[in-house]
Amino acid sequence: MQRVVITGLGCMTAIGSNPDELWQAVESGTSGLRDLADRDPILKFKAAGQIPALDLSQLSNTQLQTGDRCSHLALLAARQAAAHSQLTQHHALDKIAIILGCSTNGRHAEEPEVARVYTENARVKPLTIPRSMASNGASQVAIDQQITGPTFTVSTACASGAHAIGLAFHMVRSGMVTAALAGAHESPLTRAFLRAWDSMRVVSPTACRPFSQDRDGMSLAEGSAVLTLETLASARARNAPIFAEILGFGMSADAHHITQPHPGGAAQAMLAALSDAAQTLHATDQPGTMQSLLESINYLNAHATATATNDAVEAAAIHQVFGPRAPHIPVSGTKGLHGHAIGASSAIETLITALALHHHRLPFTAGTTTADPALNLDVILNSPRTLPPDAPITALTNALAFGGLNAVLCLRSITK
């Protein structure tokens, strides 16, 4: 078993088109939730995490034609992560995996075509087929980077990114590959999809406020985040910058309801991530057990969609896992910054968690001024919390999807 570290980061989000811009926004609490451009007046909400002035000039004509905006976000983030880590210069191309999460791809390509079918009985453009493949983004990244290792797309709604990163982590840890580009991408801000979300009555009419007493829903967003994962041995051998180590990955299904979350599933996934982390420690001759990990978690990046139900259920799950320690574990939700980019959210949040561990600064819950006391959690508010550089941080990042599909990653800071 290999130790696995994060050595490259890339992102396209409403709060930054690279990790440095994103981190500045996280530090300052500058939200990317703004009034939608060309907003459909029927919508009850105004704000979303839309990437302003997306620059696609770096993409080829073929990439622009054969991929949806959703895949373009994957291409741009993957390029950053690969360049950041000089990935393809240090790993054999057939020993690199590309595992991306995506809930729905091709919305921008499909919706106008479908509308014309039903209103004009029109024919449909042939490129609608490849552009709407859920796996289009993974294929585009493979072609772009000339990477030939295991490549696929995971689709588990709002947990897609965490599932993708977790599977890639297991593939690198097992030795199946030596490195991976892992993350997720989503571009759901299309006319029909926004109306459907409006009808679901889960979107905040203002802006999302995770864990707030007056929280009233989520805020939708588009975005992407891709991480380079590789073995600690290869990272150290070439003196690569290491942002954080991935220790464990856990997943579960609530087996309960297609939209309502259940604390049992989330708790089971958190415990599975900790158990998996303990296995990593044991197999790589590091001290620590499941129990010591339970006692050492000192940051939790929550799924925190800011719906009344999600945050309450997630809090209940945290209490179920950590018992009396639960109210003392620093927790934050960052969707008030970047919005809920559906499948990409958990990849963006894993990237933020990696940067938090790297900088020893725990992000605060932007958008929220007063935490709901009923949740009984140590919600980080108003400003980031600084931890001493020599204090190890062991973190969980939760992804709890519609349909009860849960994925949790356990990350640890690297001792300098």
Next chain:
Amino acid sequence: MPDDITQRVIDLIAKSKNISPDTITPASTFEELTIDSLDIVNLSFEVEETFGITIADDSLNSLRTVGDVVSRVHQLQSAQKVST
């Protein structure tokens, strides 16, 4: 000076491949223009929509040059006129 159909075909290809129409002539081959099999399917759709014709699936493989497309358009338009 290319005829109207030739110019419109050239413009469709130029738009699809994001290249200048000035670089395209009837003698340009698909290979020279890096038009692959997916591009041919896409171009055929645009040509059909633009000229109101139907290009049979089994005839796509015989198209090699811009001139081939133009000839096919002429041919199919003439056939349509005869049949109407």
